[in-house]
Amino acid sequence: MYPKVSVALITYNHEKYIRQAIEGVLIQTYRNIEIVVADDCSTDRTMEIVLEYKEKYPEIFKILKTEANLGPAKNFRKLLHACDGDYIALLDGDDFWVDPEKLEIQVNFLVKNHDYALCFHQARILKLNREAAFGEFIPPKRETTPLEYNIEDVMNDLFMPTASVVYRNGYYKEIPEWFEELIVCDKPLHLINLINGKVKYINKCMCVYRVHDDGIWSTKRKLNTIKFDRNKVKMLQYFNDYSNAKFNEMVYKAIKKCEFRILLNSIKTLVEKDDFYINIEEVNIVGKKIRNFLKDKKVYVFGTGTAGLNVKELLDYIQIPIVSFIDNDLSKKGKKIDGIIPIDSIEEIDSTQDIYIIVGSMYYEEISRQLVDLGFLENRQFTMYLDLLITIDN
Structure with missing residues (x-):
């Protein structure tokens, strides 16, 4: 007997998308499934469409109804408690699966590899904010284990598209109540599961993940x-x-x-003088800590992209001057940021001086090896920008 898979389908006002989500499940070659639908009191035709499918396939649909809107966190918790399959496949009502063998591939992997708690796969990202535009989601590569991740990666924002995740059920007796205080609930779910195992990435595109104006990131981004x-x-x-x-x-x-x-x-x-509420006292306390750490050093920023420019804004705010930016793209050498701060190559920086390099780049592993090879000391003379507070505290 094939293990049972619960497809955990969460919906709210997905009238435009829910048919495509359900059809992506029904095309699966893996047949021992239940589709558990948790609708959070949609105000459109979402439930009407779901009930059409339940009438056609009554043996596989389980519908969870609510008398009042619960909000996404409570609804998600309720949904997971209702799933009794050996494995659970996550699916939002505005995403959809495109590969008929998706469940078969993922379940077969987990059946054969008991040290893995969950697996996920490549996805296409469909952005609908203005014009439909596709992109590809591929997680960052790891040199030692390129298709394997762990709990630390998830803590550090490894993104797994919801519709790509299948996990082994039974690692928790119930979802903790504190889930209901959270904005996004899939990450803590993954962390709880990964107490007991690893993550496998399957390098095959088998779903589409939609980004649109009704999503959690639809208002002002910052x-x-x-x-x-x-x-x-x-x-x-x-x-x-x-x-x-x-x-x-x-x-x-x-x-x-x-x-x-x-x-x-x-x-x-x-x-940018936006109207958001910001904790000025908190900003100034943390800013002062960074300023005290850097104030007697010659400070460089490695990277001229978005992260590097964000670091510049921070250093400008706390009044720490930047000697120069560093970039491995030699075509940028000699140019200036804001017409003032030069861009140099790393070979021009003297590692014997009292300097500090803040790496504002997603390629930190490669850059850190380069800096170490040139005689710079990690943490003492350079760090990744997101790790700056960790370095200061240590």
Whole structure:
């Protein structure tokens, strides 16, 4: 007998998308499934459409109804408690599966590999804010284990599109009540599952993940980012208690990265004179800590992209001058940021001086190896920008 799979389908006002979501499940070659639908009192025709399918396929549909809108977190918790399959496949009502063998591939992998708690796969990202535009989601590569990730990666914002995830059921007796205080609930779910195993990435595109104006990021991005990171700090603290501090050091570092992002986005918001509420006292306390760490050093920023320019905004705010930017793209050498700060190559920087390099780039692993090979000392002379508060505290 094939193990049972619960497809956990969460919906709210997905009238335009829900048929495509359900049809993507019905085309699956893996047949031992139940489709558990948790609709959060949609005000459109979502439930009408779902009930049409239940009438056609009564043996596989389980419909959870609510008398009043619960909100996404409570609805998600209710949905997971109703899933009794051996494996659970996550699906939002505005996403859809495109490969008929998706469930078969993922379930077969988990059946054969008991040290993995969950697996996910490549996805297409469909952005609908203005014009339909497709992009590809591929997670960052790891040199040692390129298709394998762990709980620390998830804490550090490894993104797994919801519709791509299948996990082994039974790692929790119930979803903790503190889920209901969270903005996004799939990350803490993954953390709870990964107490007991690893993550496998399957390099095959088998779903489409929609980004549109009704999503969680539909309002002003910086405010959402600040709120999200504050809420993530709360989630990490709850998870640390839940796991009996088993991953205490990882949690501490992840929280410090959130605090640094909050600082960056708060400063960006202040600079642009937006109307968001920002905790000025918090910004100034953390800013002073960074200033005291850097004030007697010659400071360089490695990277001229978005992250590097965000670091510049922070350093401008706390009045720390930048000697120069550094970039491995030699075509940028000699140019200037804002017409003032030069862009140099790393070979021009003397590692024997009292300097500090803040790496504002997604390619930190490669850059850190390059810097170490040139005689620079990690943490003492350089660090990744998101790790700056961790470095200062240590």
